[in-house]
Amino acid sequence: MYKSGLIELEVVIAVARLGGFRAAARELGMSSTALSRAIAQLENRLGVRIFNRTTRSVALTEAGEQFVAAVGPALFDIQQAMADVNNRRATPSGTLRLNCAAGAARIILVPVVLEYLRRFPEMSVDIVTEAHLVDVVGKGFDAGIRTADHVPRDMIAVPFGGELSFSVVAAPSYFVEYGKPRKPQDLMSHQCIRARWPSGMLSRWEFERRGEKLSLDVPGVLTLDEPALIRNAAIAGAGIAYLWNARVKDDLAVGRLTAVLKDWTVSSESLCLYYSDRRNLSAALRAFIDLLRESTSKESRVKRSSNDQ
Secondary structure (H helix, E strand, C coil), rough: CCCCCCCCHHHHHHHHHHCCCHHHHHHHCCHHHHHHHHHHHHHHHHCCCCCCEECCCEEEEEEHHHHHHHHHHHHHHCCCHHHHHCCCCCCCEEEEEECCCCHHHHHHHHHHHHHHHHHCCCCCEEEEECCCCCCCCCCCCCCEEEHHHHCCCCCCCCCCCCEEEEEEEEEEHHHHHHCCEEEEEEEEHHCCCEEEECCEEEEEEEEEEEEEEEEECCCCCEEEEEEEHHHHHHHCCEEEEEEEEHHHHHHHHHHHCCEEEECCCCCCCEEEEEECCCCCCCHHHHHHHHHHHHHHHHHHHHHHHHHHC
């Protein structure tokens, strides 16, 4: 269970920020019952109601708004002072909370996150995957992970992993039935599995070869908003997909998928871990960043060795 000696105040701030008891309980590692009890005890001690709550909503009362406005900054200063002291420990401890897209989580899970937990047994890692970009500071995360072009400008970004290459893929059975596109324009007569961004816009397929660039709004009867679903649909023979190579490389290796237009595919900007410049870098986050860089360096050495053979 989450303990800090300031639990009642932290509970109030968490509920006010997240807008609900369940979300606050998850963040603090408490049961909803224990969280509700902490708020009730504080309200009894203060003699005022801090939250108006119904079965559908939770909202601060006028007194609650004044309380949060007064206590919030002071609590942040106290938490920061505690974090500064904890950062002097030789071994990181506590919980590291990260927000990222599901694809990024898959990339870092085994080589970085699991290795991090092995090296630092006093740490725990809480990863929340969301397609939408969120305010990592406002939502209580230590850091976020996105492609470089999606990192907010007021954040400190740490690139890792190198450029992300894309592959145009489909099941072998699809190409047997419909043939393979020889150039990007041929895709306009194929069934393509279209992707929708979190913003609601449809993703265009980008291509480049020897200075020639193309951006296609490909046709298709199936549109999906999650890369894992797109991969599954491609394996099932539903059409041609445009995905990160890291997501489909195992499928390509065993023949579940076949890549085409290899000389036309492009790379996007690298992934970045990012965090607020308004916070001191914690020992836990510093150790995670060091491991990210170590993993990237190791991957680069393996690629160079493979290319030299």
